[in-house]
Amino acid sequence: MQPAMAETPEISFRHVGRTYRGRSGYTEALQHIDLSIAQNEFVSLVGPSGCGKSTALMLMAGLDQPDSGQVEVEGKKVIEPSDRVGIVFQDATLLPWKSVMENVLYPARIRGIPVKRVEPQAAALLELLGLERFKDRLPHELSGGMRQRVGICRALAYSPRVLLLDEPFSALDALTRDEMNLLLLELTESLRQTVVLITHSIQEALLLSDRVLVMSARPGRIIADISVPFERPRRPADVLHSPDFRHLEAQIRDLISGHEPGSSARTPNALFRQRLESFRQQIQTQTQNIV
Known part of the structure; x- marks a missing residue:
């Protein structure tokens, strides 16, 4: 709800x-x-x-x-x-020379938040996200998904609203x-x-x-x-394949492409195919001229 x-x-x-x-x-x-x-x-x-x-x-x-x-x-x-306010970026942007736990605690240190206050929350988050065994590892020892989980822990460690x-x-x-x-x-x-x-x-x-x-x-x-x-x-198994989900997905896709739902206007993919065909014709003409 x-x-x-x-x-x-x-x-x-x-x-x-x-x-x-x-x-x-x-x-x-x-x-x-x-x-x-x-x-x-x-x-x-x-x-x-x-x-x-x-x-x-x-x-x-x-x-x-x-x-x-x-x-x-x-x-x-x-x-x-x-x-x-906590924020997670596209890249986890972890400090490569610091351990997982130190990366999670780092924002608290630079904000002047007492580390002793944040550390229990940090440890609990690492455990929650399956990272407790990796708390002493360096970022290069983690997979991409694990690094993003560390980024989420770091953003949540000081309990932002x-x-x-x-x-x-x-x-x-x-x-x-x-x-x-x-x-x-x-x-x-x-x-x-x-x-x-x-x-x-x-x-x-x-x-x-x-x-x-x-x-x-x-x-x-x-x-x-x-x-x-x-x-x-x-x-997700119940939601992703429901008719309501597919309807909303199509509605949003139409809005993003710049058309009202149900419009017969050309989609960006159709425009791309048209440009691709024009490009092929130009290459073919240039090739013929060279021959």
Whole structure:
């Protein structure tokens, strides 16, 4: 069941815009973003590559600032990183010379949080995620999935209220990614935290989330807010092959491709095939001219 909206949202964007200045000019990443995420809610952001999903996440984390509007966490304006927010990136970004346990404890050290306060939670998380036997290992001794599990432990070690996930499983092989999705599904249902996931996988978003926010191509805007109707706890075998799941997956895919559901307009794949055929013809013509 989707959590009821609290009076004060855990995360809110109010008319947020973000523009970057580069060598070739200005790039508007986000435009007039308004969103509200409740306490203990799991929300995914999906959309085309370059639509500003990661920019939105950096604003929530306090690692970037908007040019217009305001971002709030727990009703307070976000102006810098906070102990209340944990983040897991695409790459685990572990310190190669430190052990698994030291990597998990490192954010607490640099934030000035007493390690003795964090260590029991860190040990419990490593055990929960099947890493207790590897706590003294170095990152290069771990598989990709294990390194990402260490990254999740590190983000959760100091009990943040909000967990931000920036495509944490995108570099993993398909089987390991499925395993990590199951782990994350069980973990978030147990810990009752507010979670925001950035992903390119529509299936991943629908399996894990209470809501899926669909973003437009740059400049990123929220063009759909879709409630996911599947009850928790979820069993992927029951959810993934249901007609409702397939319908929502097709609806979101149509939105991302820039068309209304049911539109007969050409898909990006059709455009690619057209360009590929044009490319083949050009190569054939050039070859004939050489002969």
